[in-house]
Amino acid sequence: MARSSIIVIGASAGGVAALRSLAAALPNALSAPVLVVLHIGAYRSELPALLNAAGPLPAKHAEDGETIFPGHIYVAPPDRHMIVADGRLRLLRGPKENCARPAIDPLFRSVAESYGSDAVGVILTGNLNDGALGLFEIKRCGGVAIGQDPNDAAYPEMPRSAAEHVALDYCLPLAEMPELLVELVDRKGKVVVMPKTSSQLDGQEPEIINGQIFERPLTVTCPECGGALKKFEVGSIVKFGCHIGHSYTAEIMATAQFEEMEKVMRAAVRFLNERAEFCLQMAEHNGVAEPDASNDWHAASKQALDRAYKLRDLVEQEWLTPETSHRPVLAPDGSDRARFRG
Template sequence: MSDRPPTIVVIGASAGGIEALRAIVGGLPSDFPAAVFVVVHLGAHKSELPWLLSQIGPLPVVHPQDGDDVQGGMIFVAPPDHHMIVRHGRIRLTKGPRENWARPAIDPLFRSAAESYGAGVVGVILSGGLNDGCAGLYQIKDSGGVTLVQDPADAINPSMPRSAIANVTIDHCLPAAEMPRLLVELVAAMDTTNVATPHLPVGSRQEEVMTAYTSDQPIAVTCPDCGGALRRQHLGPFTQFRCHIGHVYTAEIMLAAQFLASEQSLGAAMRTLRERGELCRQMVSRTELENTPAASAWERAMQEAFDQADTVRQLLEREWTLPDGIGVVESSGAPAAG
């Protein structure tokens, strides 16, 4: 018995998409076997969408927790301010950078679904502005999955469906009310053909895939003076970095300049965290809040802020390795003055 369903349905919606979601969720049967994942552009605002959708249809609807198993017969809604991805039969939540001005965004979910489930994915684009989800839908189709788009004439905001139709090979374009019947048919067909769904690569390749969602590796090294991208060039034994404005650094001086920039940023972060902790401490001291759940919450937030400030302080106080121009490595809490 597999630890995950052979088919998942991923749905992306934005402006005007709630009504379309209601039509889909309300029409799915209680024995629908696939796992359904939903991303709606709700930003960081508190969301009651799982409760709302659970009142409409028979399937359980939840905000998942990071690390939850993918389970068939359930609807998972991306929680506020978190990207939701699927990886090796588990749900991962990340506060990675916004994509297309959004977090949660549709593309990270669709992209991860294509990588993890291949031909066992049904991707659905509903009403919304601009074109978030279109690149992810392209990857689903490229991986052998099935693509569905809400008929633009049926969408409150047709921009996302129209962009998908213009840029992706769409298998089905239909009103939202007709999608439940089709989803049941598609999932049943995929189950009966025993779709082989590839596991996410392991080892270093797995780390590379996760980097795509967390942006651990910068795309380019930028100039400490102006923030522009730097181009590396070699001059005999020297390595230099030059930006389009004309700022030039040797690698060693660049490293020292980066240290000063990070020191300033860490100092600002530590100050902000300590101020946050002090604000919480003052709220804890309010007599009208004593022995209440609110007081406990303020106290936890205070301790959290001071703990994080202490972590930043340790980074500021540690010694950092600063190579010089002849390969000698020096350790110092700050770069030497030139």
């Protein structure tokens, strides 16, 4: 089996006790980093301190952009997805996945993408099924997929889902995992990479950037009411209509969509400006009485203003508008002489 250069572990309900037990049995000379996601939401987490107290490996909350070192445990901090990109840890406040942030799947996907067969994924106790898709990606890319024996887990749903949807290499009690993980990171051999699925072979695989999936939207929505639009073709005319009754030709749809997008982005600029002003007022309120708090409010104000400037610059850039640049130009007599703008 190939030398596995990274271990990723996902857990939810019952995970604190399981992770402490695992950390207590890992050696201080472990030749791979250990990345951990526990479903904690936006709540304060003491997990690194608990893991430090439990075993010999140093544990800490991950920091954005830091380098990953063997023999260290990195824990996803509250309200941030943790992924691996270009050999470094990244923290993202992206959309929740499986109602969780941090979630297990983003980390596992990014590790599958970055490490391939040099990855070991582990799913421990927990409810529902976060982690199953990410573990599948690790397995598909040639990595090692491990699940806690559901009968051994305090909450068996998560490891059971992993076993149902992934061809696990190992399914075993928690007590047997430390020895297995040490063996995996020190052993060499051959790993058979799972073939891509049919949807991936026919070009339908979603784009993955920095561990995040960017799927094509399921539909296009109405700029007026937000309802789903259906595309029709009437002769050579393409039109879109929603069930409320709003309808657009393709060109008018493109213009209406662009105007709505610009309105939303300018509203975001306004909100950022207002946040900057609010934070500035709070900084002035704290003043010299609470200098640390005042500095934090000043920093938050500056951050909001910087982002407002960046977003405003983005809105005001030139945009490609094929709906107008390729529209026929009518002659003075009103006839279409197949001349095009642009």
